[in-house]
Amino acid sequence: MIEIRDLHKHYDTAEGRISVLRGIDLQVPSRSITAVVGPSGAGKSTLSHCISLLEKPSNGQILVDGKDLSALSGKALRAERRAIGTIFQNSALLRRMTVAENIALPLRNLGVVHHQMQDRVAELLDRVGLADKANAYPGQLSGGQRQRVGIARALALRPRLLLSDESTSGLDPESTAQVLELLDSLRSDLGLAIILITHEMDVVRHVADQVAQLDHGRIAEYGQVRELVSSPVSQTGAKLLPLRPEPLPVGFDYELAVAYRQRNVDPTWLTRLAVEHNARVALLGGSVESHHEGTLGRVRLGVAGLDAAEVISLLDSWGLTATVRDGWEPAETERIEVAV
Amino acid sequence: MRIPTESAAVGTDTPLAELPALLLPAYGQTWAMVGIVMVLVISLGGAMGVALYNTDRHGLFPQARIHAVLSWVANMGRSLPFLVLMAAIIPFTKWVTGTTIGIAAAVVPMTLAGIPFFARLVQNALNDLPRENLAVGLVTGGSPTQVISTTQIREALPALASAITLNTISMIEYSAIAGTIGAGGIGYLAVTYGYQRFDMNVMLATIVVLILTVQIVQFLGDRIARALARP
Numbered sequence: 001m002i003e004i005r006d007l008h009k010h011y012d013t014a015e016g017r018i019s020v021l022r023g024i025d026l027q028v029p030s031r032s033i034t035a036v037v038g039p040s041g042a043g044k045s046t047l048s049h050c051i052s053l054l055e056k057p058s059n060g061q062i063l064v065d066g067k068d069l070s071a072l073s074g075k076a077l078r079a080e081r082r083a084i085g086t087i088f089q090n091s092a093l094l095r096r097m098t099v100a101e102n103i104a105l106p107l108r109n110l111g112v113v114h115h116q117m118q119d120r121v122a123e124l125l126d127r128v129g130l131a132d133k134a135n136a137y138p139g140q141l142s143g144g145q146r147q148r149v150g151i152a153r154a155l156a157l158r159p160r161l162l163l164s165d166e167s168t169s170g171l172d173p174e175s176t177a178q179v180l181e182l183l184d185s186l187r188s189d190l191g192l193a194i195i196l197i198t199h200e201m202d203v204v205r206h207v208a209d210q211v212a213q214l215d216h217g218r219i220a221e222y223g224q225v226r227e228l229v230s231s232p233v234s235q236t237g238a239k240l241l242p243l244r245p246e247p248l249p250v251g252f253d254y255e256l257a258v259a260y261r262q263r264n265v266d267p268t269w270l271t272r273l274a275v276e277h278n279a280r281v282a283l284l285g286g287s288v289e290s291h292h293e294g295t296l297g298r299v300r301l302g303v304a305g306l307d308a309a310e311v312i313s314l315l316d317s318w319g320l321t322a323t324v325r326d327g328w329e330p331a332e333t334e335r336i337e338v339a340v
Numbered sequence: 341m342r343i344p345t346e347s348a349a350v351g352t353d354t355p356l357a358e359l360p361a362l363l364l365p366a367y368g369q370t371w372a373m374v375g376i377v378m379v380l381v382i383s384l385g386g387a388m389g390v391a392l393y394n395t396d397r398h399g400l401f402p403q404a405r406i407h408a409v410l411s412w413v414a415n416m417g418r419s420l421p422f423l424v425l426m427a428a429i430i431p432f433t434k435w436v437t438g439t440t441i442g443i444a445a446a447v448v449p450m451t452l453a454g455i456p457f458f459a460r461l462v463q464n465a466l467n468d469l470p471r472e473n474l475a476v477g478l479v480t481g482g483s484p485t486q487v488i489s490t491t492q493i494r495e496a497l498p499a500l501a502s503a504i505t506l507n508t509i510s511m512i513e514y515s516a517i518a519g520t521i522g523a524g525g526i527g528y529l530a531v532t533y534g535y536q537r538f539d540m541n542v543m544l545a546t547i548v549v550l551i552l553t554v555q556i557v558q559f560l561g562d563r564i565a566r567a568l569a570r571p
């Protein structure tokens with residue numbers, strides 16, 4: 001379990017003090033992936049540098065299994081930081097080292113004896129599916145392969161936490177999928193806590209369990225991916241599964257925002273609403289997709305011929321959450337401040 | 341080696357057959373000077389270059405003050421033409437070596453000129469490395485020595501080989517200039533025979549030797565840099 005407590009980071013510049021992180025509290029349970037999303041300049045990379053212990057927080061703690069690592073320096077820091085494996089954007093492999101040498105770097109820095117190092121590297125190469133590339137140089141690999149080498153290097157010292165800052169940005173969809181699949185399997189096989197910093201909402205939806213929305217150095221919204229997506233008022237949920245619905249056509253009484261709440265919603269619910277309950281239903285927009293924890297979906301409907309309260313309670317009994325929308329966008333205009 | 345004198349016939353060319361006997365010892369002296377100087381320059385200038393890079397903003401120990409001082413020293417060392425530097429530090433040279441002529445006396449100004457030059461080349465080579473290398477070295481648990489050796493020097497080896505090549509060629513040139521204060525070597529030969537006695541054969545021979553030497557050094561340097569580069 002990784003816990004970040006009241007993390008602050010400011011920089012003193014010629015123009016004065018810039019507060020980049022202003023009290024971040026975050027718990028990342030083992031065996032789970034927490035995504036951190038947020039607009040450019042929100043402080044995501046600064047948070048990442050603090051967690052990977054490259055920068056000292058101005059205030060606050062980073063606890064790994066109860067031990068605060070943020071205050072350490074020198075030898076003590078080098079000894080303890082192996083609990084945190086870091087994956088970089090563009091993999092950041094050393095170009096003059098082979099794949100095997102890159103993966104062995106943390107072991108070599110630690111002074112692990114040669115044959116143990118070789119065994120561990122072979123194991124890691126296997127784990128990331130690159131056993132045949134041990135002696136290749138990074139320049140001879142594809143972006144996705146390089147990133148998997150970067151992951152193997154981060155795993156070398158058996159960390160408790162894997163931290164990734166934009167590790168899939170710049171990769172093609174297929175390589176991204178491979179990297180995500182790998183992270184997904186590491187979570188369950190090694191029981192890792194994973195922090196995934198990203199701006200790609202697809203990535204969050206596909207692998208993350210929790211998501212924290214960072215804004216101006218604070219966590220503006222936090223929750224389970226499923227919960228946020230199935231909340232009709234969550235701003236992060238709206239970003240995770242964005243919709244651009246048609247306007248309500250003439251002849252319809254009201255517009256409903258519907259979200260999948262339960263994991264196994266009957267896929268014929270729309271038919272049932274129309275056929276069994278005689279509602280006139282117009283599909284205005286929607287996105288339904290499979291997620292590792294069941295279906296995620298957000299749908300916009302125009303409804304006529306059936307009372308809104310009745311429809312909402314029907315849908316509720318089918319595992320769907322619905323709210324009537326009255327012309328404006330609560331999800332996109334309302335800020336939900338969780339941490340203040 | 342024949343000692344040239346004023347009374348020697350002006351314009352008398354050394355016979356071609358005698359050139360090797362004249363050139364070879366001088367060539368050996370040139371390489372002795374350049375060799376000693378390069379050993380000092382690579383170790384001291386290399387250390388200064390690593391210090392310049394690592395005290396800078398993105399280095400291992402950002403120290404704006406120390407960086408500014410180092411940078412100022414490096415600029416000062418390169419701002420004087422070599423001939424002027426050589427003359428200006430004669431008292432220092434005498435204090436270090438006890439003499440103001442000969443190989444030992446030439447090594448001092450050459451080293452002093454070479455260190456800041458090489459330091460800047462090393463700094464540039466390190467600046468060309470990807471920025472993330474430092475973070476990689478640190479998060480993989482590297483000590484400062486490990487970070488510098490694996491993520492900086494080792495990664496910059498091809499560029500450092502080119503830097504050493506460039507520096508060696510400069511030092512060959514400086515050794516010829518140092519020849520004018522009686523340092524010996526090819527430069528001394530060119531001055532005493534070619535310039536003072538209009539000995540065309542010696543003059544041409546030294547030119548040919550210098551051109552070939554520089555070409556060969558550059559060729560080998562390029563080969564080594566290429567061998568060190570990775571795909």
Ligand SMILES: Nc1ncnc2c1ncn2[C@@H]1O[C@H](COP(=O)(O)OP(=O)(O)OP(=O)(O)O)[C@@H](O)[C@H]1O
Pocket residue numbers: 011013018020038039040041042043044045046047199
């Ligand atoms: N060393 C520094 N000195 C001063 N300001 C800094 C420093 N590092 C970051 N900042 C500022 O902190 C803010 C957050 O930067 P950060 O890189 O963490 O954002 P980010 O969320 O990662 O953005 P992006 O999505 O563009 O990567 C920015 O306004 C940046 O200018």
Ligand SMILES: [Mg+2]
Pocket residue numbers: 044045046
């Ligand atoms: Mg960033």
